[in-house]
Every structure is written in structure tokens, then in C-alpha cells.
Amino acid sequence: PPRARTAARGGGACRGTAARLLAVAVATLGGLMVSDGHAHPPSDSLMPVIDGRTIMVGGKAFYVRGVCYSPVPINESMLFGPYGDYFTDEYAFLWRRDLPLIRAMGANAIRIYGWDDASSHQLFLDYVQSQELRVLITYPLGSASNTPVRGDMNRQLVVDRFAKQVHKYGEHPAILAWSFGNEINMMEHGFLQEFDREFVCGWNVADEKHGGCYNPASPPNETNPCMDSSYCVYDKLFRWINKAAAAAHEGSAVPVLSTFADTDLVLDKIGRAGWVAPSVDLWAVQLYRGSSFGPWFAQAANASNTPGNHKPFLVTEYGVDAYHDVCGHDEKIGVCFNQLGDTSGSGEDEGTQATFNRNLTIELAWHSSSQPHCDRHSDEYRDLRALTGDDEYLDSMCVSAGGFVYGWVDEYWKGSYVAAECRPNFWDPAFTLATCEYKAHVTCPNWNASLHDLCGQPLFSSPDHYQNEEWFGLTTPTKCADSMDSLRLRKAYWALREEWTGGDSTDQIVMPSCARVTKCPNDCSARGRCETDQNMCGPATSRPNSGAPCCVCAPGWAGVECEELDARTTLSLVCGFGLLALIACVFLSSALRNGFGPRKYATQYANGMGMEQGLLQDHKLLVGSQVSPYGSGAALTTRQ
Numbered sequence: 117p118p119r120a121r122t123a124a125r126g127g128g129a130c131r132g133t134a135a136r137l138l139a140v141a142v143a144t145l146g147g148l149m150v151s152d153g154h155a156h157p158p159s160d161s162l163m164p165v166i167d168g169r170t171i172m173v174g175g176k177a178f179y180v181r182g183v184c185y186s187p188v189p190i191n192e193s194m195l196f197g198p199y200g201d202y203f204t205d206e207y208a209f210l211w212r213r214d215l216p217l218i219r220a221m222g223a224n225a226i227r228i229y230g231w232d233d234a235s236s237h238q239l240f241l242d243y244v245q246s247q248e249l250r251v252l253i254t255y256p257l258g259s260a261s262n263t264p265v266r267g268d269m270n271r272q273l274v275v276d277r278f279a280k281q282v283h284k285y286g287e288h289p290a291i292l293a294w295s296f297g298n299e300i301n302m303m304e305h306g307f308l309q310e311f312d313r314e315f316v317c318g319w320n321v322a323d324e325k326h327g328g329c330y331n332p333a334s335p336p337n338e339t340n341p342c343m344d345s346s347y348c349v350y351d352k353l354f355r356w357i358n359k360a361a362a363a364a365h366e367g368s369a370v371p372v373l374s375t376f377a378d379t380d381l382v383l384d385k386i387g388r389a390g391w392v393a394p395s396v397d398l399w400a401v402q403l404y405r406g407s408s409f410g411p412w413f414a415q416a417a418n419a420s421n422t423p424g425n426h427k428p429f430l431v432t433e434y435g436v437d438a439y440h441d442v443c444g445h446d447e448k449i450g451v452c453f454n455q456l457g458d459t460s461g462s463g464e465d466e467g468t469q470a471t472f473n474r475n476l477t478i479e480l481a482w483h484s485s486s487q488p489h490c491d492r493h494s495d496e497y498r499d500l501r502a503l504t505g506d507d508e509y510l511d512s513m514c515v516s517a518g519g520f521v522y523g524w525v526d527e528y529w530k531g532s533y534v535a536a537e538c539r540p541n542f543w544d545p546a547f548t549l550a551t552c553e554y555k556a557h558v559t560c561p562n563w564n565a566s567l568h569d570l571c572g573q574p575l576f577s578s579p580d581h582y583q584n585e586e587w588f589g590l591t592t593p594t595k596c597a598d599s600m601d602s603l604r605l606r607k608a609y610w611a612l613r614e615e616w617t618g619g620d621s622t623d624q625i626v627m628p629s630c631a632r633v634t635k636c637p638n639d640c641s642a643r644g645r646c647e648t649d650q651n652m653c654g655p656a657t658s659r660p661n662s663g664a665p666c667c668v669c670a671p672g673w674a675g676v677e678c679e680e681l682d683a684r685t686t687l688s689l690v691c692g693f694g695l696l697a698l699i700a701c702v703f704l705s706s707a708l709r710n711g712f713g714p715r716k717y718a719t720q721y722a723n724g725m726g727m728e729q730g731l732l733q734d735h736k737l738l739v740g741s742q743v744s745p746y747g748s749g750a751a752l753t754t755r756q
Contacts, residue, residue: 163287164371166397169428169485171517177486180518181616182225183218184433186527190595191566193529201231203240208656208663209600211240213628214524215247220625221609222616225249225292227432227520230256233281239656241290250292255281257297260306266314275360283367291370296360299377299402303330308349317348335384350385351392358393371397375432378403387419394424398517402433406577407472413483414512428485431519436472436579437587438606440465443555444574444582451549452557456568468579470607473521477615483516490514525603526589531562531571534585596630597648603628640667643678
């Protein structure tokens, strides 16, 4: 997940120009914003394909109503094992808790930030499909320090690893697309610098305000040396991404993209150098521009209006956090001493988050390529064309394939790595204000992932001019057990659910309380105890109620609910009954050898004899007869 976002320059929403235009557009918008609460269930025949600026699934436009999904529990971190890979069978209890809630809010897709290549994620993908969702899978590249890209050999190794992972899962019906890296153009990641050094582009890595080429206020012109040097750097970056996409497509038709940060005028770079990446299926950008996306849609349409570059845009992150931080508003504050729960006027602000996220979601749908008026053969298109007379305007209204709101749950680990820090922090005896960055909270970085801290960075476009990285969730967690948290659904969850389902979803929202997330099936039938440790419970399977939490059964019992006798008890009972049967057989055999034949008894009882009389008669016969009652003519030996 990202740690810093750059505020976009420019303002003003790109809206309609007349009231009657508004009426026509609103009439077509409803189908995008309001659904029956469900995506079309994926199947093997519903592979996503790109048609112009639209994602098509099963012959129908698929508008992405997505949620960024990184379910890191309290007191765990992406920086330690399992390194964010909560999509293996051992952590099934997390996505079994979450995905039904995401589906119930009307979303049809999630975005994840990577997993361990060596582990299996088949069960996770199957469960995503069962919830009628799609997943955008990010293949993490980290930074150039841990993913070397200088030299053809190093770049090819990364391409091969990526393609192998894509081919591993092929065209699984849950997969929407793959992303090659995340915010790959951020200066902090170092990839641009590596391409500059290897290809001697002459690109000045410093920010424009410091005399460099990075993050300019406006596109460079032909007299600016940054014009050619920035093209050189991005040309090499896009060619590398294109090579990865082409390799992935050799074994899978799943769409491939790469996500970019909204920095360094990335749309200008896509417009000038994007043509070298024909194998990339979509462009994707993370947008944190405040209450509106502003002119971004028109700029995106303009940047990709050439035939070889005419692709959909996905907004792979958008939204605001749920905390009001006074540190951002007061320009006189250089270093932030306010803490959670103090009297500074800071605090959780669910209402503002809900309002901003809802408005941004509506604005995103306004510019969806899935709207009827985006089809140039439709009556809606002809009506709007007659009203505006402007094809460029209509193109800007039809540029987006949807987006992913950031994010699902507050992540307490994110305070360990933010843009504004004090090194060392306040708890270190060597702390000094001189080592604090502008607007840094003095407790940050904070590596204690059990604390909900305020770490982040100033961002003018945020409601309070500050991004608190640990507070972006549509839900907020409370620790119940190791790796198991309950969730409280924030107002933003309900606001988006109302937009996406019309508030009439038939799905029942089951609140994920501690009692529910740690509950074992049937309370273990009162024959065992409930265990929440996934290491003790083992990995989940496709069988319901498998994995954590699980029942640790009392001696003699087994089964998911401790409803069955265990193997040892069953074997003991079988052996016991077998031994009894053997004893009975030995007794019967002995009795038969001593003359208690069933045929004799049957005759005697038939003649009206009682048991006592029958036994006496048998004794006389055995003693006095020379013929065996069990064989024809067999001699008997008279015993004295």
C-alpha cells in the first residue's frame, strides 16, 4: 500500500454545461451506481476483455465498483511474516469474515497488494468467485533497492517471475486483472532513477521547485531540457512494463496494467510515451485530490486519445481517511504533538469520510465508459452529441472503467513507514525537534502495530489537510484474539452501500463482533473447547467451518463440531465388540461339541418337553446310545 500521495494541482470539477445535459446524464447514471447488490457471477466463459475504453464481461460492460483489500490484523505488519499475504488457506477466517460484507455493500471487485509467489491461493480465488466478486491482483515490485532493474538480465528476471505467477493461475474466473507493481513512478521507489542512470537520459531527479525535472507544475516545452530527458526515462519504464504484459499474455488472456501515482504529471508522460506499451490493457492511477477529481478525466481522455493509446482508465485508489487532525489545519504548527484521545480537537470523523467518499464515487461514475451515451451507436449518444456538438467533451465523460475506494480496514502497522517522521521519535532519549520533518507527529514512525497512531503526512487536498495513514478504513477493528479482530462498519460503508445498491440490498448484514468471529461451529457440541490459533487449527479447506477458529475435542471425540468418535475410540469399540463376539463363538462351539444341538432341542420342545426334561432325556440318549446324534452311524466312545 502507498505511504505518501502527492496533491494534484488544479481545481474545479469537470461537470456538465447545462441543466438539460445534466438530466440526460443522470438518467443513464442509475444503472452504474445502483445495482441489485451483486456482480454478475463469474464463470469460465466470462473472461474480462477490453473493448475501447470499456471492460467487457460476458458481452456486457463491467463497471468496477471496487474496494482496496489489505486485511492486516492488529499487532501484525506487512513488514513481517506473512508479509501481507493473508490470502493463504491459514488465514481463511479473515476473508470469510470480510468478503460477504464487501459483496453486501454492492461492490463487485477487490484489489489486493500482493502475495507470496510460492504459496497456493487457489482456495482464496475460489472463495472470491463464490462471493460473486472479481480481484485485481498486484504483483509487488517494492523499490529498485530490492528489485534491481539495471541491466537487461535483471529486468528479464522480474518479467519472467511476473509472467510465471500470472500463468500459475491462468484465467481463473475470479481474476479481473493483474497489476505489474504499485505506484511504480514514485521517486521514492527509485525505478526512474535507475533507468536514467543506465540510459544516460540526463534527467534531473530533484523536484522542480529545487531545480529538477520531477513533479513539474506544467508539462515541459521543447525549450526545456526536461522535455527530452523525462521522455527518455518514461519510454524505458513503459517498454519494461509492456514487456511484462506481453510475457503474461503468452499464457493468459487476463488483462494486465500497472498502477501509477498521481505525481510527476503522469498523464503527460502517458500521452507522450504511452504508445510504446501496446500490450498494457488499461491505464491505472491512484487519485487523492480531495473533494473532487477536478479536471483529471478530461486530461486523461486527452492523454490517451491516439488510436494506439486509446484505453480505459482505472482509478485504483481514491478516498479520504476518517480522522480529523488539527495538525493539518494550523500552518503555525511545524511538528505535531497531539495524540489520540487528547483535548486538542482532533478525533475520528466518520461523517466527513462518508461524504467525501460518496461524492467521489458518484463523480467517478459520471465519467464511466459503461454509460449508454458512451456507445456512439446509441440514442443517448446522439442526444448528447446534438446538445454539446463536442466529441472531445463526450470522450472525457466516457474515460473511466471504475475504481477502488481505499481501503477496507484501518491498518495499525502503517505508522511504521510514513512520509513525515521524527527520527528518532519522541520515545527515544535522543529525540530532538531538529530531526523532525515538517508536520510530523512526534511519535512517528511508530513500529507498535497494536496502537492506533496518527502517523501520516500533510496533504492540502485532504479535508483537514492531513493524511492519517492508519485511518482509511471503511471499517475499524477491535482485537479479539491473535490475528482475529471484530469490525465496526463506519458511515462510509453505509453511504457507499446506499449508492451501489440503492439501499435495498436483500443481503443481511451480519455484524462481525468478537463473539461471532471467534465462535466455533455448534459450540463444539459441548465436547471440546474453541481454539482461535490458526497454527493449531491448521489450514482451511473447501469444507465449511474448516480452519480457524476450530474445535479442540475432548478425548474420545473428533470432527469439525466434535460430533464424531475419534479413530482410537472407534477402534477400541470395534475391537471390544469383536472380542465379545469371539467369546460367544467359543462358548457356542464348546456347547455344540458337548451335544447341545439345536435340532435335538427343537424336537424335544416340539413334543411338549420342558427344558429340564429335555436335558435329562439328552443325557440318557448320550449315555445309552452307540450312535452319534450328529452323524449318521458314527460310533461314540462310552466314558466312565
